[in-house]
Amino acid sequence: MVHTDAWWRDAVIYQVYPRSFADSDGDGMGDLPGITGRLPHLKELGVDAVWLSPFYPSPQHDAGYDVADYRGVDPLFGELGDADKLIAEAHGLGLKVIVDLVPNHTSNEHEWFRAALAAGPGSPERERYIFRDGTGGEPPNSWQSVFGGSAWERTPDGQWYLHLFDVSQPDLNWDNPEVRAEFLDILRFWLDRGVDGFRVDVAHGLVKEASLADWTQPSQILGGIDPAGPPPPMWDQEGVHEIYRSWRQVLDEYPGGRVLVAEAWVAPADRLARYVRPDEMHQAFNFPYLEAPWEPSALRAVIDESLEVNNTVGATTTWVLSNHDVVRHATRLGYPVGTPRMHGVGAEDPQPDTALGLRRARAATLLMLALPGSAYLYQGEELGLPEHTTMADEFREDPAWERSGHAERGRDGCRVPLPWEADAPSYGFGPTDSSWLPQPATWAEYALDRQQGVAGSTWELYRTALGLRREHGLGRGSVTWQDGSFAFRNGDLLVLTNFTAEPVELPAGARVLLSSEPLDGDGRVPADVTVWAHL
Structure with missing residues (x-):
């Protein structure tokens, strides 16, 4: 539902x-x-x-x-x-x-992991994590940690445990x-x-x-x-x-x-x-x-x-x-x-x-x-x-x-x-x-x-944007793209962002409610500025 x-x-x-x-x-x-x-x-x-x-x-x-x-x-x-x-x-x-x-993963100081190290290979405690035997002193596979280096750490009894992140973060076994x-x-x-x-x-x-x-x-x-x-x-x-x-x-x-x-x-x-x-x-x-x-x-x-x-x-x-x-x-x-x-x-x-x-x-x-x-x-x-x-x-x-x-x-x-x-x-x-x-x-x-x-x-x-967002129901609205520039309608608001180097015109009759920077002297939207306007 x-x-x-x-x-x-x-x-x-x-x-x-x-x-x-x-x-x-x-x-x-x-x-x-x-x-x-x-x-x-x-x-x-x-x-x-x-x-x-x-x-x-x-x-x-x-x-x-x-x-x-x-x-x-x-x-x-x-x-x-x-x-x-x-x-x-x-x-x-x-x-x-x-x-x-x-x-x-947990910390390697979590009580489960301390128990796994103490219990040794083949124990129910190790089944909560991903322990494997290596081959010829090498890790079980070639996986790398996203923090750098091998994703495997060897324990004193010769088995290896998986840590996709830091060595202090052993991965849990979610098949358990x-x-x-x-x-x-x-x-x-x-x-x-x-x-x-x-x-x-x-x-x-x-x-x-x-x-x-x-x-x-x-x-x-x-x-x-x-x-x-x-x-x-x-x-x-x-x-x-x-x-x-x-x-x-x-x-x-x-x-x-x-x-x-x-x-x-x-x-x-x-x-x-x-x-x-x-x-x-x-x-x-x-x-x-x-x-x-x-x-x-x-x-x-x-x-x-x-x-x-x-x-x-x-x-x-x-x-x-x-x-x-x-x-x-x-x-x-x-x-x-x-x-x-x-x-x-x-x-x-x-x-x-x-x-x-x-x-x-x-x-x-x-x-x-x-x-x-x-x-x-x-x-x-x-x-x-x-x-x-x-x-x-x-x-x-x-x-x-x-x-x-x-x-x-x-x-x-x-x-x-x-x-x-x-x-x-x-x-x-x-x-x-x-x-x-x-x-x-x-x-x-x-x-x-x-x-x-x-x-x-x-x-x-x-603060102003969050108030207007709630007032105009923008989070419950929809996006309707407008022709000619990076602009869309969401409910009763026009949202325009100028990604170009030159100022751009707002549509005739647009009443600006909020702008990320001041408009230029002619009321145009400068570069790298977003405007919320009521039409």
Whole structure:
């Protein structure tokens, strides 16, 4: 059954990266009480829900995506009672709460994995993971970690375990009934505590092709699947859909429209749409849209295909421009169109045009928020935050930096703690100067208190856009393309983006409601600007 009135179909959901949002105790690490204290900011901004990246007990080898206990809170972030309070405070403000779930792998410090190492080959404990014998001292196959290097690690007794990510993240065996039962229980644990849904990490990776056949194609961080190549044996296997159908049954037992959101780097688009069929997940991030170049034909093609394939399964499209795994779009768009995708930016790398990047980012955001469906915002983008592109390498913590042999800078640059107050210690991130990643000196100009109430600021642009989006029902609307330029109608609004170097005219009688930058003196739309106008 397709729930056409469900809240998530047009929701704007704000991603909080807990360690970098707000620090309540001054230790330099964001925490759950800090998030709770800043929830009024999200209410004022106008979002509908908050998604929290992992806060579970973890050795933090991959910033919490190496989970040691799925039913607790890491002391870095607080305690279980703090999670309960956050959920209650959010609900009191009318905000939904989505939490991260990491089912592809656990931490190597999870009690299950410690038991597997202790029990030895052939034991039931090892059947919860993917252990195999090698050949002649070599790994069982040629698979590579997406962080670089082999995807296999040898244990002292000679067996190997699979880790598609860091060596500290052993992959679970989803053919094992114990694993399936455990995660159904984990879902219920958090649903019973009031969470409104789960963002599912590496949703396309749980099931591996049974033979574990060799795979020699190159892997890259969040590289997705090449639709022109052979199907990889570790991604997008048919068996994942059975898992999500069983999860959906659990969520449907609870009131209030609880949701499952797929992080699935899957192509082509019709393969991704299979994850959001009526009896599976509710949403899947639109990564082809995130990766599309700032070029009108490419963007229109992604928009059209996304809307078409999702419509075939009765799902809405979930748009996104930035998250904790990619270079922030205010920086990406500051490079020449066609620049190859980057996995982090360092001080020695070519630097972006910061002003151009922000100009295009504001235009891209207005374009995205005018599209029908749901949209995700990444913390700090409402401030216009760029990537920290000059961070000294000594501060990098992303495992991709070391495992790639320093070939990839990694994702730390988009994870730098937020600036709330220009003149406060750590720019208001916490009560002290401590910050787990260094904040650049330019952070003061992006601070929230420098933007609230300031006409034309990026924060005010976002706040106004979210209000108009709700007022005009854009998330429940449709796209009707207009002739002659990159423009479409959605309900009673005309949305126009100028990708050309020259200003373009608005249609006669158009009344501008919002523009990502001021129009020129003749009322025309300048380059790299998006306008919402009423006709």
